[in-house]
Amino acid sequence: METHRLVRPKDLNQYGHLFGGRLLAWVDEDSWIAASFDFPGSRFVTMAMDEVVFRHSVKEGTILTIKSELVKLGRTSVTYEVRVLDEQAQDDNLIFTTRVTFVKVDESGRKAPIKKMNFGMQELLVVFMANIPDLISGNLLGPLAKSLAIHFVTLGF
């Protein structure tokens, strides 16, 4: 999933650059939204944020792109790799990286298993629809191989 944030004056630190804590909050929220879209009906809490790396300072008015990509699916947890970019920067536009892990909990806050099959079918459907042009043109093997690869990787086979 990809989201965008505009850096405003209220987001700046005492040196006039983006406050790191604000960026962490955006990363936490946006990857949580990605998990909630990927696993509808699940209640997620943040379990861990791996090494956080702030590669560049960010000035007011920057439009940030936050990319959250599912990289691991466990029994009760999901992990997203998050990259923050300034896509209008001329050269090195990668600003920040981390991995965020969420755990599914029930209404009492106890960890709960994630329904993997739902996700597998949903992913297959998304990949299938994205490849409809290939299917129409008769290239059946590419989309099928891609669907199976994603299915196996996300389910940990």
Ligand SMILES: CC(C)(COP(=O)(O)OP(=O)(O)OC[C@H]1O[C@@H](n2cnc3c(N)ncnc32)[C@H](O)[C@@H]1OP(=O)(O)O)[C@@H](O)C(=O)NCCC(=O)NCCS
């Ligand atoms: C979420 C919570 C219920 C999990 O209970 P727990 O008994 O601590 O959970 P576990 O140690 O069994 O770990 C649960 C999952 O998280 C994973 N996990 C645990 N520590 C982790 C870490 N440091 N990094 C990545 N994953 C981790 C485990 O591997 C497990 O995944 P799996 O089931 O997919 O294999 C509990 O830790 C909690 O309530 N934490 C507070 C959450 C919160 O308030 N977040 C907001 C912070 S402000």
